[in-house]
Amino acid sequence: MPLTPNSQEKDAHVQINLLGPLSVSIDGNDATPTAPKTRRVLALLAVHANRVVPNQLLIEELWEDQPPPSVTTTLQTYVYQLRKHLQGGFASSAGPAPSGCAPKEVLRTYAGGYMLCLRPETLDSLRFEQLAQRGRTELERGDVETAARTLREALGLWHGPALVDVNPGPLLQVEALRLDEIGKSALELRIEADLRLGRHHELLGELTGLTARQPTHEGFQSKLMLALHRAGRRSEALDVYQRTRETLVDELGVDPCGELQQLHRAILAGDPALNPPGTDTLTGARRHATVPLPAREARWAQARSA
Template sequence: MDVGLLGPLQVAQTGVSIVPTAGKPRKVLALLACRPDRLVSVDALIEEVWGERPPRSVQTTLQTYVLQLRGHIAAALGAQPDDGLPLGTKSILVTEPGGYLLDTQGGAVDSADFERLARRGHRAMEAADHEAASAAFRQALELWRGPALVDVQCGPLLEAEARCLEESRLSILGRRIEADLRLGRHHELVGELSGLAAQYPLHEGFQAQLMIALYRTGRRSTALEIYQRLRTVLSIELGLDPSPELRELQCALLDADPVLNLASSAEPGRLLRAV
């Protein structure tokens, strides 16, 4: 079974989708897919689907949804028996004491592939192999097909899962840009970073990376304008000042500190670590 969480929900058995169209069974499958090969408790499924006010018949209704999902799995498997599944669909959507488990049977899970590629990129960064790091991070980001679980009406647990995935995506995006900055790709990055800075006006990492890219393209005054804009937005929205790292970066820009130059023997790691 293959699972896709990085965009619209995809769960396929032998290449055939088993994702139901009805909202609540889709939620059940989505939560099971977010925790593949792990027990998901009945209480967690009830909380996700019904919140704090489940109906009296909630246990029976949940069992009905599980049966519906097994029906989709059976249709995907076809009429031919599979010796590798002694319990049929119950070998895939498994009933365990206290809950259910979606057994992927070794299938692909895009969020796991994303994490694997991200770890490869982190190792390359630690080894100062920025080319390999950039490539690994790019491969990880290419797995995304849109916002996580975008076609699921998420309850509290799925909202938390989707938010965690999105935070991971933004983190790896920042790391990929950091690797590209270290490779001297600041000219190519200015456009992308300008869009990200506008989309995430409170994200200090993207603002700092844009400032560095602008400085390296000879646009120091514009880089300083970005800092002033960020300070204003933070003050209005949150009543905060920029972080010490951002203030340090502003001082470096004002002083034209050589540490900001790519060609400097002292790579600006102390500044880039903030982004």
């Protein structure tokens, strides 16, 4: 529900969620727009938070190549409706505004576009990307336990596919896919951290479900193979490789990537580098080099579009 300027007398707790159903809450009260195009304006401004979104991009998102004759006036109407939803609570939310944003102006108007001024704690996707990057950095420097906690906190912000209940235009489709891919990457990093911490038994159920839902995601398949091998289920790990290879060939016309093939050969050879942490004499550096951290965002996106 829109809040009036009188509600600015006390600090408001504000939250916009994009990682799942679109929602806006102010002091626990639902302020989510219901009109489809107003929701799309909000979503596009939010995914580009703290950056000016040109009018032309908003028009493309709302109408693609068939804008109405009065497109400028119509767009201004949608922005006005959105401003009514946001102006009360957001203007009084505690803490400094982002750089370039007036303290009491969350939705700013420019000559050629609009900008939504939000702090990371106000928007779940901003907070998620901040935490995911921190977790990646912690993992890369070897602070594995902290990385696992940070990445778990980041993933806890998700409540379904990004913008799952928004009818997206061409630009939001790309942004929703981008957020989902970053989510998969963060999940893969968190599983990597748990594997380094020796939690292979605990991961088996989660990985079995992930690989069933995404049979061409080689990162998840490789982690299931490693977890099975470490749990003493070598033959099942090898079965995962064969099944993945057949799926990749049948659906995408490609062989497994080099990292997956390397892991397969290592399991066949009984390479001690694959043993759980603390059960062999290899250094952490060699173990990490033998089973490298994958980064396949682009490859997975290509597979999704094939």
